[in-house]
Amino acid sequence: MSASTPGQDQGRDKSADRRAQEAAAWVEDMLLIRDHKDREAFARLFAHFAPRVKGFLMKSGTEGQLAEDCAQDVMVTVWRKAHLYDPARATVATWVFTIARNRRIDVARRDRRPEPEDLGWGPEPDATQEDSVALQQETEQLGAALKALPAKQRDLIERAYFGDLSHKEIAEATGLPLGTIKSRIRLALDKLRHAMG
Known part of the structure; x- marks a missing residue:
């Protein structure tokens, strides 16, 4: 490295x-x-x-x-x-x-393709x-899961999903090899999926 x-x-x-x-x-x-x-x-x-x-x-x-x-x-x-x-x-x-x-x-x-009459029409009812x-708990859970990631993985997830950068753009910005970026993002996503159930 x-x-x-x-x-x-x-x-x-x-x-x-x-x-x-x-x-x-x-x-x-x-x-x-x-x-x-x-x-x-x-x-x-x-x-x-x-x-x-x-x-x-x-x-x-x-x-x-x-x-x-x-x-x-x-x-x-x-x-x-x-x-x-x-x-x-x-x-x-x-x-x-x-x-x-x-x-x-x-x-x-x-x-599962509901029939049109099964679809909700008009304004969505208030939550x-x-x-x-439930939304607040999921938000907190995702926030905690992101914070629990190793800093190197969290940084790449934030760049890829919140910063909307491609793997190639992340490689150019960080100087990391493309394979390392893909591997870290894959590991981070697996950890997040596990944490979110």
């Missing part, structure tokens, strides 16, 4: 600073949405997260148009359930991707207390 050069370390530091600033901006936007139903803040979050959620869903095997529709649903849920967001419990990215994961599970269950608690 090659030692990192000062230039690589400085690049990593700048990248970590940029990610921390982005995360802080997302929290600020999320609180504006939660507390003031701020449409501009929502537009910023939508522009950032909708394509990443779509990519996450497609990587999970969801077909393109369905992934697009689900991503839109996820972002509508972010708007409607913003009052449930607590920055002390999860990052915005963890919260959004928990909603996306639940949406993917719902779609997989629904894929029950039970649903709200």
Whole structure:
């Protein structure tokens, strides 16, 4: 394994600073949405997260148009359930991707192709207390599972899923061999799946 050069370390530091600033901006936007139903803040979050959620869903095997529709649903849920967001419990990215994961599970269950009359039409009912608690618990569980990962694996998962970088782009940013990146991400995903049950 090659030692990192000062230039690589400085690049990593700048990248970590940029990610921390982005995360802080997302929290600020999320609180504006939660507390003031701020449409501009929502537009910023939508522009950032909708394509990443779509990519996450497609990587999970969801077909393109369905992934697009689900991503839109996820972002509508972010708007409607913003009052449930607590920055002390999860990052915005963890919260959004928990909603996306639940949406993917719902779609997989629904894929038994119900008849049109079985589909829900009109506005979605407000979340029950039970649903709200379950979402909060899953968000906390995913956040804890991410924190429990070794730092090297967690960094790559965050870059791949929350930063929407390809394995090749991660290799260029970190200087790590492509095989190492793929192996660490595979190990991290296995640990997350195990932790999430």
